Amino acid sequence: MSMRWDRALWLWLCLVLVGCASAAPQAEPPCFSCGDQRLVRIVPLTKLRSNDQGSRFQHPVNLSQAEWETVLRGVMVRSTHSPLLGPSYQGATESLFLDEEVHAFGASLRQAFRQATEQEQVVFALARPSETGVTQVTSGAWFVEAGRMHLRLANCRVAVTMPSIQRQIWIDPLFAQAGTFYELVPGNHQTLVNQPSGGGGVFRLDPVELVIDRSGRREEVAPAAPEGPPSLPAVSSLEERLAVLKRLRDQELITEEEYRLKKQQLLERL
Amino acid sequence: MKYSISHVRAGIAALLVLFALVSYELSGLVQKAEAIPAFARKYDFKCNVCHVPGFPKLNDFGNLFRDRGYQLGSDADSPVYEGIGMGYWPVSLRTTVGYQAANVRTDGSGVTTGGFGFTGLDLLSFGTLDRNLAFGVVFTPGLGSAGFGTGGSDGDLEAAFVRLMRLERFFGVKSVSGDYLLNLKVGKFELDLPFSEKRSPTLNTTFAMYHYMPGTPYTATIGGTSTSSYLNPNTFAIGENQPGAELSGIKKTAGTDGYFRYSLSALATNSFSGPLSGCASGTTCGTGGRNVNFYGHVTQSFGGYGIVTGQRVGLFGAYGTAPTLVNPTCPTCQAVAGSGQPFTRLGVDVSLTLNGEWNLFGAWMWGNDSKNMFVSQGIADAQNASWNGAFVELDYAPALLPLLEMPDWFFAYRYDLIRNNRQGDPTFAKNYNNVDSHTVLVRYFIHHSTRTDLALHAEYNSYRTTGVGTNGGDLLGQTMLVGFDFAY
Numbered sequence: 041m042s043m044r045w046d047r048a049l050w051l052w053l054c055l056v057l058v059g060c061a062s063a064a065p066q067a068e069p070p071c072f073s074c075g076d077q078r079l080v081r082i083v084p085l086t087k088l089r090s091n092d093q094g095s096r097f098q099h100p101v102n103l104s105q106a107e108w109e110t111v112l113r114g115v116m117v118r119s120t121h122s123p124l125l126g127p128s129y130q131g132a133t134e135s136l137f138l139d140e141e142v143h144a145f146g147a148s149l150r151q152a153f154r155q156a157t158e159q160e161q162v163v164f165a166l167a168r169p170s171e172t173g174v175t176q177v178t179s180g181a182w183f184v185e186a187g188r189m190h191l192r193l194a195n196c197r198v199a200v201t202m203p204s205i206q207r208q209i210w211i212d213p214l215f216a217q218a219g220t221f222y223e224l225v226p227g228n229h230q231t232l233v234n235q236p237s238g239g240g241g242v243f244r245l246d247p248v249e250l251v252i253d254r255s256g257r258r259e260e261v262a263p264a265a266p267e268g269p270p271s272l273p274a275v276s277s278l279e280e281r282l283a284v285l286k287r288l289r290d291q292e293l294i295t296e297e298e299y300r301l302k303k304q305q306l307l308e309r310l
Numbered sequence: 311m312k313y314s315i316s317h318v319r320a321g322i323a324a325l326l327v328l329f330a331l332v333s334y335e336l337s338g339l340v341q342k343a344e345a346i347p348a349f350a351r352k353y354d355f356k357c358n359v360c361h362v363p364g365f366p367k368l369n370d371f372g373n374l375f376r377d378r379g380y381q382l383g384s385d386a387d388s389p390v391y392e393g394i395g396m397g398y399w400p401v402s403l404r405t406t407v408g409y410q411a412a413n414v415r416t417d418g419s420g421v422t423t424g425g426f427g428f429t430g431l432d433l434l435s436f437g438t439l440d441r442n443l444a445f446g447v448v449f450t451p452g453l454g455s456a457g458f459g460t461g462g463s464d465g466d467l468e469a470a471f472v473r474l475m476r477l478e479r480f481f482g483v484k485s486v487s488g489d490y491l492l493n494l495k496v497g498k499f500e501l502d503l504p505f506s507e508k509r510s511p512t513l514n515t516t517f518a519m520y521h522y523m524p525g526t527p528y529t530a531t532i533g534g535t536s537t538s539s540y541l542n543p544n545t546f547a548i549g550e551n552q553p554g555a556e557l558s559g560i561k562k563t564a565g566t567d568g569y570f571r572y573s574l575s576a577l578a579t580n581s582f583s584g585p586l587s588g589c590a591s592g593t594t595c596g597t598g599g600r601n602v603n604f605y606g607h608v609t610q611s612f613g614g615y616g617i618v619t620g621q622r623v624g625l626f627g628a629y630g631t632a633p634t635l636v637n638p639t640c641p642t643c644q645a646v647a648g649s650g651q652p653f654t655r656l657g658v659d660v661s662l663t664l665n666g667e668w669n670l671f672g673a674w675m676w677g678n679d680s681k682n683m684f685v686s687q688g689i690a691d692a693q694n695a696s697w698n699g700a701f702v703e704l705d706y707a708p709a710l711l712p713l714l715e716m717p718d719w720f721f722a723y724r725y726d727l728i729r730n731n732r733q734g735d736p737t738f739a740k741n742y743n744n745v746d747s748h749t750v751l752v753r754y755f756i757h758h759s760t761r762t763d764l765a766l767h768a769e770y771n772s773y774r775t776t777g778v779g780t781n782g783g784d785l786l787g788q789t790m791l792v793g794f795d796f797a798y
């Protein structure tokens with residue numbers, strides 16, 4: 041083999057390594073829960089790999105804490121097993137979110153949706169560590185469209201042991217890992233979307249999507265006529281939004297930097 | 311048909327392009343395969359719970375799972391646990407199919423070979439017989455067409471062992487959860503190497519240090535050739551699976567947020583160790599011998615296990631006596647050599663990690679073989695053979711490949727070297743059989759669900775062995791493998 045070919049191989053390897061090392065870190069969007077075990081944050085559609093670009097969601101949304109907890113408790117899953125021998129079988133239907141997760145998760149979602157704009161989704165990730173060293177991770181995105189709540193679920197109790205993979209999910213909660221053993225079980229007034237409009241791709245698994253027609257307070261979550269004015273209680277005026285933003289900063293729920301960034305975004309819409 | 315080096319270049323280039331294209335196209339198959347590796351099936355885990363992307367390298371969790379006797383510490387460890395699917399059967403298979411090529415040159419001329427085939431077939435069964443009672447069996451059928459047409463005709467039980475875990479409890483020591491202080495493995499198994507060769511992503515290139523033997527020219531796994539050598543009756547190589555017994559243990563060390571591991575093996579060689587006849591007066595004729603050799607390895611990690619997170623340092627070594635063979639032209643020489651002559655191996659290993667995606671690791675080892683081994687071969691003025699071996703490998707396993715934003719890639723580069731200090735046969739040059747070997751590889755997980763592993767693998771190796779070629783020239787070799795590596 042000539043030196044030229046040797047050099048070409050080395051150059052190829054170096055390009056790969058340098059490219060990997062030089063990838064610029066992306067700025068973290070403001071989040072409402074930023075721990076190792078729970079993440080809730082608003083993400084502009086432009087930063088999501090989805091076909092929702094250009095969509096207009098009915099955000100912000102102002103559901104109460106109790107309503108969010110009702111929504112969360114209404115999401116059901118069941119385990120699925122496909123053994124080598126014998127027929128496939130499913131486990132019992134159970135709530136996706138545990139009781140101990142619902143309160144704090146609901147509070148974070150409530151805060152996020154009060155600030156989300158019509159071009160933003162609320163992404164989330166939950167980690168459930170265990171003594172065995174395996175962490176179950178659930179992640180995805182929420183949004184409200186045409187008066188209906190959507191849950192786009194990329195990972196459902198996926199077992200993760202590699203910190204880099206969990207970190208990647210935290211960066212992009214719609215980053216779907218292979219190998220889920222759970223499937224969503226739609227309940228009353230819930231519909232599964234077989235081919236959601238985004239999140240997957242050529243090199244990625246497609247998430248599943250659950251559409252929730254009504255929750256504990258249908259009259260607030262799901263307007264009867266999508267064409268009409270949304271019945272969702274929205275924080276509509278700029279003044280109100282700025283006031284909410286200021287209150288969140290004063291309560292130290294968001295940082296000064298997040299406050300300035302969000303305020304600037306709101307003012308730019310004038 | 312005679313192939314030129316330019317053919318090899320063109321072939322490699324074409325196959326790398328093909329690799330990229332095929333990986334792109336096949337990525338759409340993700341989530342569709344249905345095969346079931348044993349542990350994934352047992353625990354309902356996908357493969358990268360225990361492996362870094364691009365198996366078979368184990369991640370921290372996978373290493374701990376192995377160290378703890380294939381147990382998580384949950385009820386599911388028991389093979390009779392009710393929650394385990396009825397289809398559970400602890401058997402897996404693994405092979406690689408694809409195209410392999412080699413080019414070997416010495417003294418200005420060379421030969422190129424290449425063709426489609428498969429590396430061989432491993433039938434693996436690992437698991438637990440009961441809590442704290444593990445087992446492992448690896449059977450390789452004797453397929454003449456294996457190894458890309460160069461396989462042996464005899465099958466081999468590469469590994470067969472039983473592991474008794476947590477024996478400390480019989481000595482009144484109660485270990486904390488996750489610690490396995492005293493474990494006994496009996497059978498035939500891979501030694502606790504600095505970095506497991508069986509779990510290495512390189513398929514076409516061995517760790518030179520693990521198998522090196524003074525006097526025996528190093529050649530690549532395939533396509534190697536040489537024209538000179540001197541006899542060495544020592545057949546011990548730490549990279550070979552050995553029959554014996556191993557005591558081992560692992561303990562989490564709170565002070566370092568890491569783990570202390572140890573292993574000590576007594577290994578029985580079953581080779582001939584003494585002359586069957588023609589014994590000199592005063593010596594005992596042997597009837598075939600068993601020599602006991604020893605191998606040990608201790609490691610301490612900091613901030614994790616040291617493969618994906620944290621750092622790790624280790625010490626290892628081996629001592630034993632190698633059975634010497636009768637010199638057919640000089641039976642009485644055996645009396646001089648004795649039936650077993652000592653050899654020593656000592657080394658250190660280091661593993662560094664960065665960001666959970668980079669792993670830089672390597673080892674250095676010093677080896678020494680007694681001069682009496684060479685005396686037994688009738689080599690005049692024989693002397694101790696000593697040498698140094700080392701390797702360093704950089705692995706990159708990104709959760710998501712930057713720029714392309716693709717998951718499931720694995721890249722590696724390894725440099726192997728051998729430097730001889732003194733030859734057993736003094737007529738050979740000091741640098742005879744020195745080795746420099748460079749290996750690069752890339753793997754892409756086409757599929758790694760909860761059921762099976764399927765990876766596209768491309769590996770290229772270039773090596774130089776000093777003075778073993780025609781007319782004392784160097785042996786230059788290249789090997790290349792592009793194929794599908796799958797486990798079921």
